[in-house]
Amino acid sequence: MPSINIGVIGFGTVGEGVVRALLGKPQFLEKRIGARLVLKAVCDRDLSRKREVKVDRGILTTDVNKILHSPDIRIVVELIGGVHPAKEFILEAFRRGKHVVTANKALLAECGKEIFEAAKRANVDLYFEASVGGGIPIIKALRESLCANHIDTMLGIVNGTSNYILSAMSEESLSFNQALAEAKKKGYAERNPALDIEGFDSAHKLAILTLLGFGKSVDLSDIYVEGIEDISLSDIRYAQDLGYVIKLLAIAKNIDGCLEARVQPTLLSREHLLSNVKGVYNAIYVHSDLAGGTLFYGRGAGSKPAASSVLGDIIDVARNIKNDSINRVPVYVEDRTIRKLRAFSETESRYYLRLSVIDKPGCLAMIARILGRHGISIASVVQKERKQAKIVPVVMMLHDAKERNVRQALDQINRLSAIKKKTVAIRVER
Amino acid sequence: MPSINIGVIGFGTVGEGVVRALLGKPQFLEKRIGARLVLKAVCDRDLSRKREVKVDRGILTTDVNKILHSPDIRIVVELIGGVHPAKEFILEAFRRGKHVVTANKALLAECGKEIFEAAKRANVDLYFEASVGGGIPIIKALRESLCANHIDTMLGIVNGTSNYILSAMSEESLSFNQALAEAKKKGYAERNPALDIEGFDSAHKLAILTLLGFGKSVDLSDIYVEGIEDISLSDIRYAQDLGYVIKLLAIAKNIDGCLEARVQPTLLSREHLLSNVKGVYNAIYVHSDLAGGTLFYGRGAGSKPAASSVLGDIIDVARNIKNDSINRVPVYVEDRTIRKLRAFSETESRYYLRLSVIDKPGCLAMIARILGRHGISIASVVQKERKQAKIVPVVMMLHDAKERNVRQALDQINRLSAIKKKTVAIRVER
Known part of the structure; x- marks a missing residue:
């Protein structure tokens, strides 16, 4: 049975979950891959904190290069989070031909394209199931x-x-x-x-x-x-x-x-x-x-759900190593038919408004007129029981309207003397 | 760009969806695989029925061997359903080294192990996402x-x-x-x-x-x-x-x-x-x-959701063909720690009971006594409004109880002269 060596960087909550699962069910994982997963090194700046999983002292290290420079580690699991130094670690792993599994959403959100292209150039795998939705695949x-x-x-x-x-x-x-x-x-x-x-x-x-x-x-x-x-x-x-x-x-x-x-x-x-x-x-x-x-x-979070996703990724990469099918699935396929991003002010939704209105005749008509002038139509209005002296909350549901029009209408409405607090506006999805 | 040839057996609702998607977005699929999917043949017993997708007459056939015996078809998509002759078609495809994508739940439920082992022996891929849950992966x-x-x-x-x-x-x-x-x-x-x-x-x-x-x-x-x-x-x-x-x-x-x-x-x-x-x-x-x-x-069903799953499988197999990673994922891994199946009579759940009881004193006590004798305890009782002369529905929720005990108790309860209809029992899940 071939072995595949793994190094884990970051021995925090998620790291503990991953290490516990790796050490806790070796045969179970082995049968799914046709290869043995061997945890070669676990790196963290702080090794003094007590962990809930027992690890052979010999594989613990504070020196990340024990993982990044080790010629026999094939898969690097990055679990420290944040952009730096995670980015440098991952890029160094790529340069040394190592595959990477990460849970790092901030890094992928900020430098995703750069990281994905670096992985492709290095012809290594990059998996990141735990970066979104914890245990949800x-x-x-x-x-x-x-x-x-x-x-x-x-x-x-x-x-x-x-x-x-x-x-x-x-x-x-x-x-x-x-x-x-x-x-x-x-x-x-x-x-x-x-x-x-x-x-x-x-x-x-x-x-x-x-x-x-x-x-x-x-x-x-x-x-x-x-x-x-x-x-x-x-x-x-x-x-x-x-x-x-x-x-x-x-x-x-x-x-x-x-x-x-x-x-x-x-x-x-x-x-x-x-x-x-x-x-x-x-x-x-x-x-x-x-x-x-x-x-x-x-x-969406927690040690075990994240470990489920990280282990799933490790198994995926291990199957690729064993079958010599690295880069089998492209990380993403660029869609050139998407021409542009719509500015937020141009987006349309239905809206919920809560207005704080002085309880006197003609107020609602005034508000409706301003909305109408901006091409916004009202789906329903509920005037709530009086709460404080003379000020009543009025709740309105609007039909589909453009964000910009709603903002402009609310600017005018909020300046009315009958409006006593900034109007609350929340969008509605179907 | 390499080509991968596909034959579809069964041009019904799902077949139409698959053929339409294959012919409708060739570049889209090509970019995801790095290979071109070519629909070489579509087989159905009845070619006279009008379909919602236009297919070149030259690739339509009523002869399944045009697909099974064709040396250049790599992926056979079986969409006729039922055990026979789907089973024979699939086994023949395996013998000729073809990979199979199927939506056939009846076949896999009845002969799954046999089919899976035949695929393994032939060293071909068998994918079947559409067999359960339609478009749900x-x-x-x-x-x-x-x-x-x-x-x-x-x-x-x-x-x-x-x-x-x-x-x-x-x-x-x-x-x-x-x-x-x-x-x-x-x-x-x-x-x-x-x-x-x-x-x-x-x-x-x-x-x-x-x-x-x-x-x-x-x-x-x-x-x-x-x-x-x-x-x-x-x-x-x-x-x-x-x-x-x-x-x-x-x-x-x-x-x-x-x-x-x-x-x-x-x-x-x-x-x-x-x-x-x-x-x-x-x-x-x-x-x-x-x-x-x-x-x-x-x-869970329908032409398009099933096509989503079948196409997903075709892409998976095509990626395996392209990367020479057939059998990359075992269909399933046998778990030898499961010792046996629990007989249904030994399963435990909470229960909902609806009894049709003659409205006279002492009835409920009698029923409760029988349940108690079988070790079953009542979580709640609601006696409903009288419906017909003298017969009232009584709804009971039971705590966790063994199916066998509930059946035995109900046999006795149903024989009571105060019980006018067979008692309804429905299990409860948390």
Whole structure:
């Protein structure tokens, strides 16, 4: 039985999960590959912290070159995250003819094209299933299973922290800050949760999904990003009354050869399968010409789900090594029919508006007139019970409207003397 | 650019979808493979029927040997369904060194092991994504993405006809017969729908899932099969009142090395993601040691979704041909730790019971006593409004109980003079 040697860089939460699975079921993995996986080295800056898996001291190292320069290590597993020095490590591994498995979404979102081209030039494999959706095999689905399809829409709940917070607000009637505190207590939010709740982690994942699903490399700066930090419990309640749930969605669409990519809190009908994805779970909905609507659901983070994806990738690469079929599947196929990115201001959706209006006659008419002047029509209006002296919340659902028109109309509406707070606007997906 | 020649056997609904996709996007597919797919021959007994895709008359044939004996056809796509003569065609293709892509669930369920071994001996590839779940890439997920996992549970809604009927009963308050008639009118049920509504189609798919997910070949005759033909609208309503939905599930579990495989109508909590899978959609829930709970959802049937899976398989095989990596992924890996199949009578679940009881004192006590004597405890009881003179429906939810004990208790209960109709018993999954 041939052996394939592996080096793991990064012995944190995911690294522990990968090492535990590699050491814990050697025969199980061996039978699936027809080769033995041998863990040759595990590298981390800090080896003093106690880990939940026992590793032979001889394979632990703080020197990354013990892995990168080792002639007999074939697969390098990069699990340190972040752009630097992960990028340098991966490029060095490529130069030395090593295949790489990584979970690094930030790196692939920021330098994906460069990394993918370097792998191709070096004629090595690069697999990255754990970079999006934890244990959900969405990367393989896009690269292989669905690859005869023209995809038109991807909607993803790809950040567990945000989804946990929105679920807790919705189900336990917590405020945003209470829900965030609970998420931190349970270990679902980091001490500095900005990357998650402000939507940038979702944007990283969306950049990867967009490259694979649409064959188009999108600059992170071209993705419109709006987080959940301004979502209030009252908007969640009003949405519920109307039959909707609020989710943080990563959205990419190809509309007539024009690509849209954005991350935003979104109202979803309670009938939409994504609206039932709760807590730290993730899900990605993909719509395409042949398969129609498909959905992939699972645990979006955590040691074991990430290990499932990393191990799946290691097995894939090992099968390629054993069969001498490196680069069997192109990372992505560029689609030259996509002409351009649609500017966010040009995107169209339905909208939920919550206006804080002084309770006096003629107000609604004024608001409706301004919307009408911008070509925006109202689908429904609910005036809520009076909350504070004279100020009432008015909830409106708009028909499809262009973002730019809505912004311009809201600028005018917010300047009305009858409007007492900045109007809340949340987009709606079908 | 190298060419790979393809022959399609069976020019029905799925065949049309496959041929249309093959002819409709040649460059798109070519870029994904690095080779040109050439449709060399399409075989069907009936070439007179009008198809929705135009095919060069020169490649149409009624003689299957034009495909099986053609030396330059590398991939045979079998889409005629049923065991014979599909089996003979596939085995002949293997003997002549051809790779096979099939959507044939009945054949793989009945003779899977034989077919898989013949493919291995002939050193050819056999792919069959479209055999379970239409456009849902569950086969690849089990064979590749999740293959580092020990799977413990699979729950599948894998028959669109049954799911359509149950959804229509539940949402439009139709009787079973009304819903079946509607399904036929819409083309979601065949003229003879027995295979679908009696659960045997689901059992075929379960046999395939079980082989891949648990590495265990299960005889169809060892799968307990119960269909939806006896599900009444009142049970759907009572279940709804208790927060449940009724679904036809294909269930496979590995409990301590003992395998269970059954198809049955099942109460699922409204919170369960599978309970939101409606209409003709399919979904498969998989739980495993690393990934945890994952779910795969999509269109379970139809020309285009099946074509998505068949094309995905063709691309996979073509990539193997191009990279000389045939048999790169074993069809399944036998798991010798599974000692035996658990007999259906030994399986445990929670139960929903609906009893038709004469409305007189002492009845409930008598029923509770019989259940207690069989070690079965009651979780809740609801006595429904009186329906007919003196006969009232009583709905009970039981705690976990062994099937055999429940059957024995019900035999006694049904013989009570106070019980006026056979008691309905439906299992509950969490």
